[in-house]
Amino acid sequence: MTLRCDVMLETRLDTERIRAARRVIDPVFLGTPLYRCEALEPALGCTVSVKLETANPVRSFKARGTEVVAGLLADNGARAAVCASAGNLGQALAWSGRGRGLDVTVVASRFATVAKLDRIRALDARLELVDGDHELARERAAAIARYEGSRLVEDSLDIETCEGAATIGLELVDAGPSYDAVLIALGGGALATGVGHVLKALAPEVEVICVQPLGAPAMTHSWREQRVVTTESADTIADGVAGRRPIPAVLADLLQVADDAVLVQEASIIAGMRMLLDHAGLVVEPSAALGIAAILEDRDRFAGRHVVTIVCGSNVDVDAYHRWVGATPGPRS
Amino acid sequence: MTLRCDVMLETRLDTERIRAARRVIDPVFLGTPLYRCEALEPALGCTVSVKLETANPVRSFKARGTEVVAGLLADNGARAAVCASAGNLGQALAWSGRGRGLDVTVVASRFATVAKLDRIRALDARLELVDGDHELARERAAAIARYEGSRLVEDSLDIETCEGAATIGLELVDAGPSYDAVLIALGGGALATGVGHVLKALAPEVEVICVQPLGAPAMTHSWREQRVVTTESADTIADGVAGRRPIPAVLADLLQVADDAVLVQEASIIAGMRMLLDHAGLVVEPSAALGIAAILEDRDRFAGRHVVTIVCGSNVDVDAYHRWVGATPGPRS
Numbered sequence: 034m035t036l037r038c039d040v041m042l043e044t045r046l047d048t049e050r051i052r053a054a055r056r057v058i059d060p061v062f063l064g065t066p067l068y069r070c071e072a073l074e075p076a077l078g079c080t081v082s083v084k085l086e087t088a089n090p091v092r093s094f095k096a097r098g099t100e101v102v103a104g105l106l107a108d109n110g111a112r113a114a115v116c117a118s119a120g121n122l123g124q125a126l127a128w129s130g131r132g133r134g135l136d137v138t139v140v141a142s143r144f145a146t147v148a149k150l151d152r153i154r155a156l157d158a159r160l161e162l163v164d165g166d167h168e169l170a171r172e173r174a175a176a177i178a179r180y181e182g183s184r185l186v187e188d189s190l191d192i193e194t195c196e197g198a199a200t201i202g203l204e205l206v207d208a209g210p211s212y213d214a215v216l217i218a219l220g221g222g223a224l225a226t227g228v229g230h231v232l233k234a235l236a237p238e239v240e241v242i243c244v245q246p247l248g249a250p251a252m253t254h255s256w257r258e259q260r261v262v263t264t265e266s267a268d269t270i271a272d273g274v275a276g277r278r279p280i281p282a283v284l285a286d287l288l289q290v291a292d293d294a295v296l297v298q299e300a301s302i303i304a305g306m307r308m309l310l311d312h313a314g315l316v317v318e319p320s321a322a323l324g325i326a327a328i329l330e331d332r333d334r335f336a337g338r339h340v341v342t343i344v345c346g347s348n349v350d351v352d353a354y355h356r357w358v359g360a361t362p363g364p365r366s
Numbered sequence: 367m368t369l370r371c372d373v374m375l376e377t378r379l380d381t382e383r384i385r386a387a388r389r390v391i392d393p394v395f396l397g398t399p400l401y402r403c404e405a406l407e408p409a410l411g412c413t414v415s416v417k418l419e420t421a422n423p424v425r426s427f428k429a430r431g432t433e434v435v436a437g438l439l440a441d442n443g444a445r446a447a448v449c450a451s452a453g454n455l456g457q458a459l460a461w462s463g464r465g466r467g468l469d470v471t472v473v474a475s476r477f478a479t480v481a482k483l484d485r486i487r488a489l490d491a492r493l494e495l496v497d498g499d500h501e502l503a504r505e506r507a508a509a510i511a512r513y514e515g516s517r518l519v520e521d522s523l524d525i526e527t528c529e530g531a532a533t534i535g536l537e538l539v540d541a542g543p544s545y546d547a548v549l550i551a552l553g554g555g556a557l558a559t560g561v562g563h564v565l566k567a568l569a570p571e572v573e574v575i576c577v578q579p580l581g582a583p584a585m586t587h588s589w590r591e592q593r594v595v596t597t598e599s600a601d602t603i604a605d606g607v608a609g610r611r612p613i614p615a616v617l618a619d620l621l622q623v624a625d626d627a628v629l630v631q632e633a634s635i636i637a638g639m640r641m642l643l644d645h646a647g648l649v650v651e652p653s654a655a656l657g658i659a660a661i662l663e664d665r666d667r668f669a670g671r672h673v674v675t676i677v678c679g680s681n682v683d684v685d686a687y688h689r690w691v692g693a694t695p696g697p698r699s
Contacts, residue, residue, distance in 0.1 A: 061401050066421035068394050071488065088399035088418050092647055155404065314425055314649040314680040347647040 044286040045192055046230040051199040058100040058200060059132075062089050065201070067208050067341070072312040077325070078332045080339040082212060083313065084201060086346065087321070091152070093273075093346035095125035098197030098223060102186050103129035105193065112136060113183035117174035119167055119272045120149025121346050122188045127158035138183070140174040142166050146272055146318075149348050166267065168277050189221030189283045198224045201343060202231025210236040212339040216324030219243035219252055219294060220274030222283040224345060229290030243287070243294040244323035246302060249275045253294040255284050270357065271302055273320035273346055301326035307358045309344070316354065318346045377619040378525055379563040384532040391433040391533060392465075395422050398534070400541050400674070405645040410658070411665045413672040415545060416646065417534060419679065420654070424485070426606075426679035428458035431530030431556060435519050436462035438526065445469060446516035450507035452500055452605045453482025454679050455521045460491035471516070473507040475499050479605055479651075482681050499600065501610050522554035522616045531557045534676060535564025543569040545672040549657030552576035552585055552627060553607030555616040557678060562623030576620070576627040577656040579635060582608045586627040588617050603690065604635055606653035606679055634659035640691045642677070649687065651679045 055063065066085040073081045086094035103126065106114055115138040116126050123139030130137035139153050143162040153160050161177070163169045171187075178185035188194050205215065205228070215232060217225045229241040245253045248269035254262040261284055267275040287294075305322030308329075309315040324342030328335050388396065399418040406414045419427035436459065439447055446469040449459050456472030463470035472486050476495040486493050494510070496502045504520075511518035521527050538548065538561070548565060550558045562574040578586045581602035587595040594617055600608040620627075638658030642648040657675030661668050 061399075064397055066394075066399065068422050071423065072485065083421075085421050087647060088416075088421055089401050090404065152405065310649065311684050314420060314682070316643065316647040316649060349647070351644050 042230065042233055042289060044226060044230050044289045045282060046196055046199060046226065046286065048231065048234050051196045051203060051231060054101045054196050055200045055203060057104045058097055058197065062096045062100065063200065064204065067204065070313045073308060076308060076312070077328045077335070079328065079335040079337060082339065082341045084205065084341055084343045086201065087317065087344060091121070091124045091128050092348050093121040093125065094198060094201060094224065095121045096128055097200050098194035099125040099129040101193040101197040102126070102191060103133050103135060106135060106184055107133035111184055113138070113181065114186050115140065115174050115178045115183050116186040116188065117141070117167065117170035118188070119275065120145050120153070121273055121348060123153045123158065124149060124156065124348070126186060127153050127156035131157050138177060140170045140177065142170050146348060146350050148350050152348070167275060189223040190280045194223040195227040197227070199227030199231050202228040205341065206231060206235045210239050212239065212341045214240035214242055214335070214338060214340050216242050216244055216327055216340060216342040218274055218320045218323045218343065218345050219245040220320065221276050221280065222252060222287050224343070226283060226286040226290055228343065230286070233290045240292045241290055242327065243291050244327040245274060245294065245296055246271045246323070247296040247298050250296050251277050252279045252284065252287070253296050255279045256287055256291060256294040259288060270299060271319035271323065273318060295327050297323060297326040297330050301329045303357050304329055310358050315344060316347050316349065317344055318349045321345045321347065375563070375566055375622060377559065377563050377622045378615060379529055379532060379559065379619065381564065381567050384529045384536060384564060387434045387529050388533045388536060390437045391430055391530065395429045395433065396533065397537065400537065403646045406641060409641060409645070410661045412661065412668040412670060415672065415674045417538065417674055417676045419534070420650065420677060424454070424457045424461050425681050426454040426458065427531060427534060427557065428454045429461055430533050431527035432458040432462040434526040434530040435459070435524060436466050436468060439468060439517055440466035444517055446471070446514065447519050448473065448507050448511045448516050449519040449521065450474070450500065450503035451521070452608065453478050453486070454606055454681060456486045456491065457482060457489065457681070459519060460486050460489035464490050471510060473503045473510065475503055479681060479683050481683050485681070500608060522556040523613045527556040528560040530560070532560030532564050535561040538674065539564060539568045543572050545572065545674045547573035547575055547668070547671060547673050549575050549577055549660055549673060549675040551607055551653045551656045551676065551678050552578040553653065554609050554613065555585060555620050557676070559616060559619040559623055561676065563619070566623045573625045574623055575660065576624050577660040578607060578627065578629055579604045579656070580629040580631050583629050584610050585612045585617070585620070586629050588612045589620055589624060589627040592621060603632060604652035604656065606651060628660050630656060630659040630663050634662050636690050637662055643691050648677060649680050649682065650677055651682045654678045654680065
């Protein structure tokens with residue numbers, strides 16, 4: 034069985050390197066909670082477990098990847114790194130770089146979540162804002178890297194970002210897969226290809242389902258058509274997954290490991306955020322509610338099954354969050 | 367040094383039994399996140415790490431104790447157990463008992479947090495409400511146990527509840543105590559004596575500070591006067607720590623392990639809840655904000671130090687929570 038999987042699975046990722054990644058990532062990001070949330074289940078009609086990636090110093094899973102990247106850079110004597118980010122990768126790279134003496138530059142859209150930008154600054158990174166969306170930030174980051182000769186960290190393209198995220202998959206497998214499906218937020222693809230690779234390699238019976246907002250569907254359309262499909266715009270509150278130009282190599286990997294890719298409406302994302310707050314006591318950013326949104330939109334598909342949803346981030350602007358979950362902010366201390 | 371501590375530390379708790387407890391507790395409750403929350407620090411003036419006890423099936427630390435209790439009961443062929451609870455112990459005992467075929471009865475005040483009562487029912491426990499406070503529930507639970515011949519589980523008095531909670535202390539010590547003080551919510555005393563015992567046994571240089579609401583100060587007054595002091599009433603939103611009649615044996619232990627016990631105002635508890643929501647993305651129940659409240663009320667004491675606060679529970683009524691943190695609930699799906 035193992036042999037057959039090894040033969041069939043031809044992604045850029047390597048299971049042994051993923052195991053090695055687990056040994057270089059700061060333990061504060063590893064061994065995250067995985068637990069059943071029965072209070073969610075009556076409304077969802079299936080067994081739901083949460084893999085919680087928010088209880089760490091950067092409140093998202095992204096540091097699993099940046100720990101690998103920054104560790105390699107430091108080992109190789111690099112001094113600086115630059116990345117484009119909607120906010121979570123930048124915050125994670127700033128955290129990982131700071132501990133290793135790296136100068137980190139993050140390029141972000143000026144429309145990015147303010148709380149994410151504030152945290153990037155607080156972690157001593159240089160922050161540069163572009164007057165456009167994430168794709169423009171990617172172009173600008175590449176230009177800075179060329180000009181300054183610093184390492185460009187490209188989310189999802191750089192294999193370390195995928196293999197770092199893939200350590201979540203190892204933890205899911207180690208927990209003994211009693212679940213039938215894993216719901217994974219799909220943006221650039223690092224999380225989906227990473228976790229998907231490990232599941233297909235070590236627990237191929239588990240269904241790997243990627244979830245993307247209907248307002249930012251480029252990678253899902255690409256997966257369905259088996260070729261890169263770009264979009265002219267992205268319109269979603271799920272800022273962490275709002276790309277428009279899928280990376281061909283990442284798509285190729287995703288085609289190997291994803292059993293399905295589904296699109297969900299904004300209203301479902303918001304309903305998912307509310308449910309996670311009301312019934313699980315979890316504050317999550319929109320991207321982290323995509324899994325619950327997918328269940329809400331297709332209860333029949335999941336009825337009676339055991340589903341794991343990866344709660345991948347909790348960096349939100351407080352006012353926007355209260356607006357989404359249906360409460361208005363009052364006076365704050 | 368170890369010898370000296372062993373000689374000096376004369377609590378009912380036993381470090382080796384606590385290590386053994388760790389082996390019988392369901393792993394879903396162990397190895398909880400411990401991480402620094404830098405976003406909290408500018409407002410608090412010290413380094414703050416969170417030990418997060420809410421990301422598990424019962425959203426509080428209480429199952430560490432009930433796992434030990436229920437395991438022993440099942441091993442001894444018991445069929446039923448009863449406890450009084452403000453809600454978290456009852457939920458945890460229901461969870462631990464359900465998995466071991468025990469019939470669990472929980473007695474609670476009819477003024478208890480509705481969300482906690484709902485979860486107790488959902489976990490197949492029998493719930494009995496009394497028209498009074500937690501002390502009346504304790505009396506009623508004892509009467510039921512006598513009448514039915516079932517095991518009465520008494521929070522903080524039963525050594526298993528303390529030694530289960532004490533496994534948090536082992537995890538704090540294992541993480542390598544880089545911190546100067548640990549802030550622990552003080553109610554009946556299981557958490558404080560448990561964690562305090564381990565810290566005093568294995569990391570005696572760490573300051574053990576208990577925090578209780580000014581509106582429910584019985585145990586703190588007892589600790590200060592070194593004798594049991596009861597109060598006529600308890601008035602606090604921190605329902606999990608609202609006892610009025612300290613247990614002598616637990617007080618004796620607390621006198622051995624606590625370096626200090628402080629009282630905080632309701633406004634500080636609410637401010638602490640808000641800060642944990644706004645800056646750490648954590649929904650917590652009032653008891654879990656006591657540590658932050660203590661820092662807010664005495665910034666000078668903690669200035670420049672590294673403090674760990676145990677976030678011990680997140681079971682809140684959604685509407686009350688929104689009221690406390692300054693947001694009003696809107697329409698919900």
